[in-house]
Amino acid sequence: MGALPSYVSGGWHTPSGDGTPAYDAATGEEVARISSTGIDMAAALDHGRTVGGPALRKLTFHQRGALLKALVSHLREHRDELYALSARTGATKADSKFDIDGGIGVAAAYASLAKRELPNDTVYPEGRVETLGKGGTFVGRNVLTPLHGVAVQINAFNFPVWGPLEKFAPAFLAGVPSLIKPASQTAYLTHRLVELIVESGLLPEGSLQLVCGSAGDLLDHVTGQDLVSFTGSAATAQRLRAHPAVVRNSVRFNAEADSLNLSVLGPDAVPGTTEFDLYVKQVVTEMTVKAGQKCTAIRRAFVPAELIDDVERALCEKLAKVTVGNPAAEGVRMGALASLEQREEVRRSLKALSGAGRIVFGDPDRVDVVDADHERGAFVSPVLLRADDPDRAEPHEVEAFGPVATLMPYTSVEQLVDLAARGQGSLAGSVVTGDPDFAREVVLGVAPWHGRLLVLDAEDAGESTGHGSPLPAFVHGGPGRAGGGQEMAGIHGVLHHMQRTSVQGSPTVLGRVTGQWVPGAERSADEHPFRKSLARLRPGDSVTAGPRRVTAEDVAHFAEFTGDTFYAHTDEAAAAANPLFGGIVAHGYLVVSLAAGLFVSPEPGPVLANYGLENLRFLTPVKPGDELTVTLTAKQITPREDAEHGEVRWDTEVTNQRDEPVAKYDVLTLVAKDG
Ligand code: NDP
Numbered sequence: 001m002g003a004l005p006s007y008v009s010g011g012w013h014t015p016s017g018d019g020t021p022a023y024d025a026a027t028g029e030e031v032a033r034i035s036s037t038g039i040d041m042a043a044a045l046d047h048g049r050t051v052g053g054p055a056l057r058k059l060t061f062h063q064r065g066a067l068l069k070a071l072v073s074h075l076r077e078h079r080d081e082l083y084a085l086s087a088r089t090g091a092t093k094a095d096s097k098f099d100i101d102g103g104i105g106v107a108a109a110y111a112s113l114a115k116r117e118l119p120n121d122t123v124y125p126e127g128r129v130e131t132l133g134k135g136g137t138f139v140g141r142n143v144l145t146p147l148h149g150v151a152v153q154i155n156a157f158n159f160p161v162w163g164p165l166e167k168f169a170p171a172f173l174a175g176v177p178s179l180i181k182p183a184s185q186t187a188y189l190t191h192r193l194v195e196l197i198v199e200s201g202l203l204p205e206g207s208l209q210l211v212c213g214s215a216g217d218l219l220d221h222v223t224g225q226d227l228v229s230f231t232g233s234a235a236t237a238q239r240l241r242a243h244p245a246v247v248r249n250s251v252r253f254n255a256e257a258d259s260l261n262l263s264v265l266g267p268d269a270v271p272g273t274t275e276f277d278l279y280v281k282q283v284v285t286e287m288t289v290k291a292g293q294k295c296t297a298i299r300r301a302f303v304p305a306e307l308i309d310d311v312e313r314a315l316c317e318k319l320a321k322v323t324v325g326n327p328a329a330e331g332v333r334m335g336a337l338a339s340l341e342q343r344e345e346v347r348r349s350l351k352a353l354s355g356a357g358r359i360v361f362g363d364p365d366r367v368d369v370v371d372a373d374h375e376r377g378a379f380v381s382p383v384l385l386r387a388d389d390p391d392r393a394e395p396h397e398v399e400a401f402g403p404v405a406t407l408m409p410y411t412s413v414e415q416l417v418d419l420a421a422r423g424q425g426s427l428a429g430s431v432v433t434g435d436p437d438f439a440r441e442v443v444l445g446v447a448p449w450h451g452r453l454l455v456l457d458a459e460d461a462g463e464s465t466g467h468g469s470p471l472p473a474f475v476h477g478g479p480g481r482a483g484g485g486q487e488m489a490g491i492h493g494v495l496h497h498m499q500r501t502s503v504q505g506s507p508t509v510l511g512r513v514t515g516q517w518v519p520g521a522e523r524s525a526d527e528h529p530f531r532k533s534l535a536r537l538r539p540g541d542s543v544t545a546g547p548r549r550v551t552a553e554d555v556a557h558f559a560e561f562t563g564d565t566f567y568a569h570t571d572e573a574a575a576a577a578n579p580l581f582g583g584i585v586a587h588g589y590l591v592v593s594l595a596a597g598l599f600v601s602p603e604p605g606p607v608l609a610n611y612g613l614e615n616l617r618f619l620t621p622v623k624p625g626d627e628l629t630v631t632l633t634a635k636q637i638t639p640r641e642d643a644e645h646g647e648v649r650w651d652t653e654v655t656n657q658r659d660e661p662v663a664k665y666d667v668l669t670l671v672a673k674d675g
Contacts, residue, residue: 003035004191007198007210008044008179010051015039019213022185025090025336026326028376032188036213042221044179044209048150049225052177052206057146059204060121062641064173065114067202072108074200075193079104082161082192089160089186090336090378092327095290102469103165106488109472110169117491120638120646122146122175124498125514132504136520140504143514144495146175147252149225151497154215154240156231157183157338158293160190166472167229170493172207176227179209179218183232185338187212224249227497229487231256231295237483254496255483256476258399260423261296263467264416264442265303266433271310274458279303279432280314282456283405286468287382288322288334292403293342296428296452296468300395302416305409312386312407316361319382325370326377332370337378337402346380349400356394357387357406390415396422413438417445425480430454430467451478451486511539517635519651529632530601534639534646534673545598546629547657550586550622558590586622591663595630595654606672608645616665620656627657632667645672 003019005012019035056064075082079100086096118124124144132138151171155163164180171178182190194210197203211218222228222245230237230253237255240246246253263283269275286298303311327335337343350364362383369379382403387395390408396419410416420429429450431442439455447453452474454467470476475489487493503513507520517523517539529541559565567574568581575584592613601607622628632650639646650667 003033003037004188004212006036006039006212007194007208008039009047009209010205013039015213020184022188023339024088025338026088026328026372026377028340028373031088032191034184034187034213036211036216039211039216041211041216041218044211045150045218045221045226047206048177048179048209049148050206052150052204052208053146053148053175055204056172056175056177056207057122059175061114061118061124061173062120064175065111065118066641068107068114068169068172069111070202071197071200072104072111074202075104075107075196078196082189085189085192086161087328087335089189090291090327090338092332092335095327095335098162098289098469099159100161103159103162106162106166106472107169110173110494113490113494114173115640118173118494119515119636120641121515123514124495125516126495126500129507129510129518131520137506138504139507139510139518139520140502141510141514141518142500143503144498144500146498147225147227149176149223149227151176151178152218152222152226152228153178153180154228154230154232155180155182155190156295157185158290158295160186161193163231164190164193166470166476166488168208170488171497172203174494174497176497177207177209179211181211181215181218184213219243220245222246222249222251224251227252227254229254229485230483234258234481234483252496254477254485254487256295256427256485256487257481257483258401259295259426259428259478259482260299260396260399261426261428261467262300262302262420262423262446263298263430263432264410265301265307265311266431266435266438267304267307268435268438269433270307271314273434274461275432275434275456276310276314278456278458278461280311280318282430282432282467283315284318284322285466287319287384287403287405289468291334291337291380292382293338293401294468296470298405298430298467299399300419300423301405301407302390302410302419303407305411308386308388308407308409312360312384315384315407319361319384322382323370324367324379324381326372329371334382334403336372337380340378342401343378343380346400346402346404349398350383350404352398353385353394353400353404353406356389356392357385360384360386360407390419396424413441413445416442420446421449423449423481425478425482425484426450427476427478427482428452428454428467428470430456432456434458449479451475451482515539515636517633517651523633528601529634530607531605533606533675534637534648534671537634537637537648537671539634539637542631542633543599544629544631547627548594548598549627550590550594550624552584552624554590555584555586555624558587562587562589564589581621583623586624586626588618588663591618591622591628591654592616592665594628595652595663598628598630599632599652606675608670608672610667610669611647612668614666614668616663618663619661622656622662628654628662630654635666639673644674645670647671
């Protein structure tokens with residue numbers, strides 16, 4: 001069997017040597033050989049920088065999002081063959097769904113985030129425009145542009161599909177090419193994933209490369225424009241973070257490493273409550289999904305001291321029902337560890353852990369298996385330990401990366417927070433309680449040591465995504481021992497691959513740089529902007545309309561017509577006593593409605609719909625007799641990739657006869673591309 005080819009520098013590279021065998025986790029048969037011998041790592045990085053990067057940077061965020069969406073459909077069509085290969089890593093069908101469907105789901109979430117949260121442009125202006133001078137001629141804003149390097153992604157063996165996709169999707173959206181290096185043990189599954197992606201022909205060349213096998217001298221060649229995202233052991237993270245080229249070039253290094261995640265049972269959750277059952281079910285699920293090889297799995301189960309016997313009994317009962325064996329066989333709940341080496345590693349860690357606690361379920365050296373050979377396959381029993389003295393060091397320091405958890409008692413929230421901190425930083429934690437006050441105390445107490453916290457109770461259990469599932473909209477990563485990194489977190493995962501630059505200049509220049517009109521920049525009022533389709537509309541196109549006098553009759557009519565008879569609009573004496581108004585004022589919504597009546601161009605035309613209004617502030621009260629003028633200016637124009645229209649955001653300012661701002665807001669409309 002020849003070694004698996006890698007996809008580098010625009011083609012498939014077959015390594016020269018035989019490579020190292022990767023074995024089927026359940027049968028021990030050889031699945032593939034892995035080697036990176038002969039790959040020119042410097043050339044691969046260069047290919048990403050000179051071919052992939054420029055091609056990606058030509059596309060807007062929305063165009064990249066559309067490609068990602070097409071890729072998601074393509075991968076969904078090929079799920080079955082990925083499942084089949086995934087079984088060879090020891091994963092059951094449910095485990096494989098977690099990895100494969102979960103990974104594709106992250107890519108889908110990023111594809112839709114592009115449309116929702118990013119402009120249809122190549123630059124991302126962030127936050128507000130700050131006015132830096134009294135006259136309004138000098139302004140500043142943070143602007144993000146893609147780094148011109150490669151996102152080097154070094155992944156762990158446990159999620160061969162989710163791992164690469166959750167790193168690739170935000171990098172791709174940012175406009176930065178990826179070079180994926182999967183863990184050797186399960187690289188054959190990532191290899192097939194990348195083969196499918198390359199075969200699809202959807203992505204610009206150079207935007208995705210794959211190195212199967214050792215990283216070799218890859219990191220020697222990283223520059224300050226490259227990034228490294230690592231998932232794996234804390235020891236490797238530490239070594240790579242200190243790599244001379246990473247240090248010398250201040251390379252952005254993100255790590256996601258081992259962590260001793262906790263789950264807490266609340267004192268209210270006594271046997272017979274829904275929360276007690278949820279806790280027991282969740283601990284068993286977390287121990288057995290992916291045979292416990294999940295960086296987010298529960299390792300430390302804290303329960304009130306008076307409930308520990310009940311919890312132990314319930315957990316043992318449930319664990320006894322877990323069938324272990326061939327992951328492809330009917331009825332098997334837990335498959336194998338990824339390799340025999342991992343099993344040895346788990347057994348070693350169990351020896352260390354048993355110094356602090358006794359095993360109350362499972363035998364590290366023996367397990368009954370279904371439809372498999374327990375010696376040739378990397379099978380291990382779920383093992384539950386109980387440490388009655390939670391102050392012992394081992395459960396807070398030793399991670400057995402398998403179906404292993406330690407049950408420990410606590411007596412107060414204060415002690416719990418102290419014990420949580422002894423894990424030195426975790427990716428995920430959970431609190432199972434029906435008492436929101438207890439939940440608040442624990443969440444706020446342990447949050448500084450956690451990247452994500454789940455509070456599980458009877459109300460959310462039906463829809464909860466569970467303790468172990470990182471979600472694309474939220475941060476994945478934890479402080480300290482967990483690596484100190486952050487992945488995903490919605491748009492933050494994209495922006496991580498970009499350089500934030502503060503740009504200062506005149507409003508006109510800042511508007512041109514960001515593609516968005518900036519208050520203070522020139523406006524053009526040659527034609528009513530509602531008569532212009534997206535083909536002709538430009539940022540800065542505007543209309544000023546008014547004045548319109550607001551009468552006491554207008555206010556009374558609006559109050560009666562809408563039913564909004566709040567005293568400040570209807571009761572002269574009461575309104576006079578209002579310290580902010582000192583008399584009758586017009587409804588804010590009357591002002592907004594009158595403004596619309598002023599700026600609208602009523603005949604049919606390219607403007608299709610008004611679909612919202614954002615950032616509305618009423619700044620000066622409007623009294624009967626005041627005269628309103630409105631200025632509407634096209635601020636941001638976002639054509640949709642998959643439609644014949646796009647969105648236009650209009651800066652809207654209403655002023656009174658003294659030129660005081662009365663209201664400011666953004667009007668959002670849908671406008672046809674042509675016509
Ligand atoms: P490692 O840290 O050894 O490997 C993780 C990744 O780093 C792999 O792709 C590996 O490649 C690569 N790597 C290792 N050394 C180097 C190097 N010098 N330069 C560049 N890349 C390198 O973790 P393992 O996958 O072997 O797992 C070991 C332990 O890590 C587990 O038992 C578990 O405790 C923990 N772990 C934690 C995970 C988490 O998400 N928090 C996930 C998986 C494991 P290669 O495979 O080719 O050596």
